[in-house]
Amino acid sequence: xxxLKLTPIKFxxxxxxxxxxxxxxxxxxxxxxxxxxxxNITTSLVLLPLEPIGVWIGxxxxxxxxxxxxxxxxxxxxxxxxxxxxxxxx
Numbered sequence: 001x002x003x004l005k006l007t008p009i010k011f012x013x014x015x016x017x018x019x020x021x022x023x024x025x026x027x028x029x030x031x032x033x034x035x036x037x038x039x040n041i042t043t044s045l046v047l048l049p050l051e052p053i054g055v056w057i058g059x060x061x062x063x064x065x066x067x068x069x070x071x072x073x074x075x076x077x078x079x080x081x082x083x084x085x086x087x088x089x090x
Contacts, residue, residue: 001014002071009059009062
């Protein structure tokens with residue numbers, strides 16, 4: 001996705017949809033493993049009202065951030081993830 005140089009809004013929306021589909025695919029294995037219990041569902045329902053606030057903040061930032069700064073944040077995030085993977089392998 002990064003080489004496409006999408007605008008921050010399009011990039012974020014595309015990634016949000018991708019992760020929505022990936023997380024939706026996890027429901028069946030989670031159910032088989034017994035991970036969908038009332039405690040987890042209750043926690044999700046309690047946190048649900050905060051979702052619109054997070055979406056608003058994300059859209060607000062994505063509309064105001066410059067393309068250069070946005071992609072620099074992405075590259076820094078990728079480096080941090082590589083460090084976490086490296087630490088996990090040691």
